Amino acid sequence: MVHADASNFASGITKEEAYQQVLDQAEGLFYEQRNWVCNLSNAAALLWHAYKSLPYPSNQVNWAGFYTLDPKSLPEKPSLILGPFQGKVACQTISFSRGVCGAAAATGQTQLVHDVESFPGHIACDSESKSELVVPIIVEGKGAATATTAAGNGVVGIIDVDCAVLNGFDEVDKLYLEKLAELIGKSSDWP
């Protein structure tokens, strides 16, 4: 099988089925490959093409990708730096204290935001984005500790998906992106 076929999703499948294909394909692609840049790059491609195959509002997703812990930021003042993604150009760095991505990284908890304008301190990288889902990637013995992560665990990055319409994401998206975050976290070597 050529690799590109992994991002071909059948029409008419449910959101659950699309996400399950993302998880299954990601697991295959990550097999014996622990390079985090490589794995995040392919994971962004899987997510993007899954959304584009789904009905409204999922097909309105306009950004899907990753930020990781900026190795240049200080432990007492951590920040995120842009990682592989699909969509338009994005903000390079995000402080843990800022916006939806920062909140997910700082708390270690998923942020499901139905209307980004209502989120305090929202960063408008793209004015077209109306709703957002951000899931922390938590790894044992790595990353930035948070109040909610278990002792020794830390946030190495986040999955970030934006949608061009309000209420683009729901609990199903949250559930599956959390599974993907867990898979990515344990399948890659983190700096």
Place this chain on the structure above:
Amino acid sequence: MVHADASNFASGITKEEAYQQVLDQAEGLFYEQRNWVCNLSNAAALLWHAYKSLPYPSNQVNWAGFYTLDPKSLPEKPSLILGPFQGKVACQTISFSRGVCGAAAATGQTQLVHDVESFPGHIACDSESKSELVVPIIVEGKGAATATTAAGNGVVGIIDVDCAVLNGFDEVDKLYLEKLAELIGKSSDWP
């Protein structure tokens, strides 16, 4: 300006104008930001949206992104590993001896391929790709030395663009991607 606007290209501009915008925006985005993952991620987004704004055949580009020198490969047997890109899921690693990407990395010279089927050892990551342009990113004191790179210089990665039609790229694409490779090479810190 929100960052996403950097990837909005006016309709009706020439290929030269689109590439010049890519270069200008990339230079701005790389200012005081030398993280290579961040910079390659945004550069892939700029390229992708530039192609999509242009007439045929450029709008048929189906993959735009990067491979970098795999830090796990041996100096005597170097290979490339997938970096940030836009498009469908791609091959994770490519030996310097294989395909169009490998040839660019091994020789340190741009590979402009009008018909990938005619290229010996072409790797079909995506059977839809018909033509390809690969430009090496060469940096002083880094990467893998080649027969053509000046003493002390090496290949740290490649820019790879694929097109779903034959003859998707020409000398204009080659000229501007070589400028982009030079900008990226000097603007980022390489592992």
